[in-house]
Amino acid sequence: MLLTRLAQVSQEVAATSARSRKVALLAELFRDAEAADVPIVIPYLAGRLPQGRLGVGWKVLGRPVPPAAEPTLTVAGVDALLTGLAQVSGAGSQAERSRLVGELMSAATDREQRFLIGLITGEVRQGALDAVAVEGLAKATGAEAAAVRRAVMLAGSLQTVAEALLADGPAALERLRLTVGRPVLPMLAHSASSVAEAVGKLGACAVEEKLDGIRVQLHRVGDEVRVYTRTLDDITDRLPELTSLALGLRGERFILDGEVIAFDASGRPRSFQETAGRVGSRTDVATAAREVPVSPVFFDALSVDDRDLLDLPFTERHAELARLVPEPMRVRRTLVDGPQDVRQAEEFLAATLERGHEGVVVKALDAAYSAGRRGASWLKVKPVHTLDLVVLAAEWGHGRRTGKLSNLHLGARTADGSFAMLGKTFKGMTDAMLTWQTERLQELAVEENGYVVTVRPELVVEIAYDGLQKSSRYPAGVTLRFARVVRYREDKRPEEADTVETLLSAHPGVKP
Ligand SMILES: Nc1ncnc2c1ncn2[C@@H]1O[C@H](COP(=O)(O)OP(=O)(O)OP(=O)(O)O)[C@@H](O)[C@H]1O
Incomplete structure (x- = not known):
């Protein structure tokens, strides 16, 4: 695909406030795109740079270069050039970067130059664009928007789903079901200013302690255990104690959601920095594990024996969790029936803070697990904002x-x-x-x-x-x-x- 097409669509999408028009523009773009262009097109539209950082300063970018008269740049070509640019290092790298940027800019038309400068400096990021892109993708491929949204949730990335859909059509969504061994984005929480407000909003709920550690998703298939972070990085090798604990649990195939945290000898949480430092350290894991052992504390079960539990109410998911995971490895909680029990919830919060934790998460008992979303059915309450x-x-x-x-x-x-x-x-x-x-x-x-x-x-x-x-x-x-x-x-x-x-x-x- 030519860059000019993308630059034009991006400009038109930004210029219109009508969502249906944005969706139509994106659907048309996706219909014309090669599956291979998608991993570039989607981040570019949202203003994200797949390379993350380029090391190119404004000094280089700000130098005016006469634009090309005719558009010839392709999306794939630009991406390859930017990847090369990101890899430049060593002596003379500044000059080499300048040369590459000059090469790119002089091949770009006026519109393309403006698009590229916006992209490289990260001036405008269209965070909301991914949601519109889901609808555009559904329209372009004849898939249901809800099915695409769920697949994105489970695959953890819009790009993966877009590539599969454009290559194989709606049938590709079947492949993207919840699978042990493939991480899903975790459900996140909204904030409430008090326990009373949270319980008032949710009614019958579980009030759980909020531990200030690192979110983990634990997968086990037979003897194989994998641990993923909230951003879906595989950190299995950094936390060997989790593998042994998982192998000791009753089930053989499951996905659990929880937090890992380091406790001191008296059972109080160590500082977040200590837990984070431990989880972050990749070298000499054995020494790190001896100095700062971490414990998992689980609060949800997403899959057990290959049964997808995501759409079940929390009560039922928790029952599965309780069947697999013994008490000390589950988060402390109290169940309340509704606003009439607010005192009980407040006492639980006070006791949780007393034990050194940062607050509570109040969870509706009847709610499904909305992977990758800030669900309205999880409300966190922390005294320190x-x-x-x-x-x-x-x-x-x-x-x-x-x-x-x-x-x-x-x-x-x-x-x-x-x-x-x-x-x-x-x-x-x-x-x-x-x-x-x-x-x-x-x-x-x-x-x-x-x-x-x-x-x-x-x-x-x-x-x-x-x-x-x-x-x-x-x-x-x-x-x-x-x-x-x-x-x-x-x-x-x-x-x-x-x-x-x-x-x-x-x-x-x-x-x-
Ligand atoms: N019992 C619990 N239930 C759910 N999440 C918990 C619980 N205890 C601790 N957490 C952590 O709290 C996070 C939920 O808060 P949120 O989704 O808003 O993320 P956050 O913005 O990182 O929160 P914060 O900045 O308050 O730590 C989870 O990602 C998880 O890591």
Whole structure:
């Protein structure tokens, strides 16, 4: 497929507000696409770069190059060139990158140049586009939109489903059923401001402790065990203790959902950093496992004996879980019948906090498991509120922090897929974090202006703050009071960051 086609459709989709028109435009595009183009077309439309980072600065991109008169670039050709660009390293790499970018830009028409610059700098990310693409894909291939959505949920990626559908038609969806050994995206939770609000919304529910560890999905098929993270990375080899525990369970074929966490000798949770460090360490796993052993705590069962449990009510899934997994390996919970039992739920929250955990997740008993979604039937309640924001830029530090990228510019998502800066912070960072972020942010840099380095909006950081206040200095009309870094959230994509809208609705007293 020619890049010009994609650039034009992308422009038209952005220009129309009618969803049906967007769907029709995408359906037409998919009908014309080769299956092999799809893994490129889908991220490009959403403003994502499959290569992640290119190491190309604004200095290189901003240099005007006369556009080509005729469109000749293909989507596959551009992708190959960008892959080459991402791999350039060593002496003379800056010059080589410049040469490649020059080559690309001079082969691009005016429209293509604008599209490519937007893509490479990550200026506009159309997070909502994937949902429209699902409908476009259904329309293009004659599949049911709901069936495509479920397949995406189970396959964990729209691209996989799109390739299969375009190659083999609706019959391909059959292959994409829940299978032990193939991870699915986990169900996520919404927030509630109190246990009373959560129980009021859900009625009969389970109130479970919310452990601050790392989400894991555990698969067992006979003697084979696999462990996946929330982003579906295979971390089996890093957590050998999970394999032995799984092999000791009664069933032979199952998928369980839970959290791994490190406890200290007295049974209290160790810090999140310790658990995350352990789960992250790939070398000398044996020593790491001795120093920071982790335990799984399961809260859901997605498949047992090849029976797909996803559409069953939580009560029934939990009964399967209880049959397989003995008590100490299951999350602590209390069942409440509805708002009349709010006291009981509040006491459970208090006891959970007392034991050192971060809060509770309140779950409707009759709800199905909505893989990959923030289901309305799981509500988390945490006394300490934090925000997940995106790093837009960083400033070179001075004094003790000379040579380090320190002060972060923080952005929340806006309705149009861009990010609005909410403020800055250099507080809360450990030395290790400073070193890590300096390296990582330089890889994402697109422009350096004095001491401010602008980056592709890719990194999500969790921020604690004391309140919101009006400010004419920032685009959303508000800024954070005493923002400080809690941790980086590499498991989250920028599309999952908090929005200006949710922030404002959490602070009804502040009017921008
Ligand atoms: N009992 C539980 N049930 C479900 N999730 C739990 C539970 N205990 C801990 N968790 C963790 O909490 C997360 C649910 O919160 P959410 O889906 O909003 O993700 P999150 O944004 O990472 O949450 P947070 O930032 O609050 O940790 C799950 O991904 C899981 O890792």
